Amino acid sequence: MSVLQLSTENYQNVAIRDIKLGMFVVAVTKQKGDIHFKPGMVSSEATCRSLQSMGVLEVKIDLSRSKHQQETLLENPESNLAPEEQEQEILTTTEKTELRKRAQKLYAEAKVLQTKLLNALKNGEVVDIAPIEAMADEMVDSIFKNPDAMVFLSRIREKDTYLMEHSLNVGMLLANFGRFLKLSRQTIKELLVGGLLHDTGKIMVPDEILHKPGRLTVDEFAIMKKHVEFSVQFLDKSEGISKIVRTVAANHHERLDGLGYPRGLKGLELCLISRISTIVDVFDALTADRCYKKGMQATQAFRILLQGGGTQFDETLVKKFIKCMGIHPTGSLVKLKTGKLALVVESNDSAPLQPVVKIIYSTTGKHYLDVKVIDLAKTPTEEIESAVDPKEYGIDIQKFY
Template structure:
């Protein structure tokens, strides 16, 4: 079995070579194409090694970064990232880092929403710093940030939606090979894209049902409010303003606030329309459950070519993948799992972290299933709301 994609610090060792202090990250079940990770931890007693051998385990994956120094492992060096970041992070550490970025982002947005409500001007610099951290995280480990972004709460929709739109714009822009300055400006625009909603009546903003025509017209005013806020913000690039002010425009000219049409909407503006709709569809709201990414993709395609740019929608689907990292899937054996890693793989064969059996209706041993090494396949994508379980602890 090839090395798991989640960390280049993992090495495969026979159980006979294990010593005290080594950190066992996964148990290799090569005959089943699986990695069991329920027994992860540092070996502190020889009895643990004896138990592995008695249970018929021949190989394990050892995390060299988390093993004791006396084990003699040397850190691996990657040539793909700057020297200052050569020490590779494990998936757990990468997700912790991603969680810090997302928490900082939500805290900053919460603070700015409060200040904007009080009539204070927005300072752009903190958002640029946050955008830089987000871009760096995407370039280091896109999958870790995707997994963290998949954890959502309907009560914090406005905050999480703004962060996810920024993250998706960076991911999409990186896929399209846009330069870093462009990515930064798009990220800032994504974070601020719904800033005008701070002035929308809360009864309309959080209504748990379909809006009346009058309420919808009031909701649309958030773009008018956003225009006023953008005009009072110094140092904000035109691209950031475009992301904020164009994500409700339509190619046929029937969007708002300005009714732009066709080429009047630049590519980054069209990207913001796609990303905004996709994230809204895949989020749980007070009035609807979350859709699976696959179902959301179908809706995006149905909105072309009159609303959305068809070519860009196809590019977005290729970028995110049919089964995005962090999404839930059902395997052909009836198990539910989280798409855990997809880098350098085709869309249909990611690594899936399985934790629940639909057939048995119970939680199972947590295992990593490498679909390139297994006879199993993905049966379908599922939305969290369609299951009677909480997948949050397994991210």
């Protein structure tokens, strides 16, 4: 199987009225009368009209061989940018609770799978990515049903598990951003898989460099940068890897100004997938605790992304990412002006500064409070003063999820 060949899941039935230039048609699925059809690319409007005149009602296309979506995502960075987030289904409290439990279970299973993957690579074993793709399918379903749950889980980190959790979180955040941009479900799944696999090459970097507490020397950084090459080599040896998955791994350290690595791509050389991968990877890295630095709050990371907008990062996409995440992302701990600490549990698209929060602690009395969930948009007496680090108060936010 070719490295660009995808599973049968990448076939899609399309009504003839929705046919687009660049689609690769493999079969006619609905028709009027007998039709002699030869598979191929829809290369002109005349071809579209010809199919209609022949009585074709519906066709099956091969997404892996079609160019209509790949060219849009991998060549034109300005396309497919939805102006607003799609509407979310209104869920009951019980439904939200069940979805949170399901998200937690999926996240735990994904961590186990990711650990097995990294261990297999360390041992030089042949890796089957089919389980990764199956897990990605379930996670995408969860993200569509309740994106807040998965974003919350990406904020919960354990000590000494950076490589595994960073890849998992980048995958989830990429998928959530793709949902926000209204990309296709297949593309969102590939973004998630790309995030899961984008840093696999780091297992080839010596631990003394990977976990060095101080600044890397020029020679050490040159070795560190090779992890991108190692990741791409791993993907190229694996079957069923799409262009999107490979692009996430190959380009997440490139920058608009050409000062990134490994190829120094710049400007229009960076496609939409490359640009969003860069933003998400940097955001998660900035907010993560490392052995040599403390992770910053999301609001600080947003500020750095905005400062790099137009030079290092795509400014339009940075703003969309912040809107997607919310000024105070779910999983953030905030201090209210009344002195209470509250955990952000749901975003509020119409009022980004007024999310739904769970009040848990009093900074004035220095004690825990009876847990109370409030919608700040409907509670004028409470207002966010600032984001805070849970470690400052010894709070384990996972216990309150």
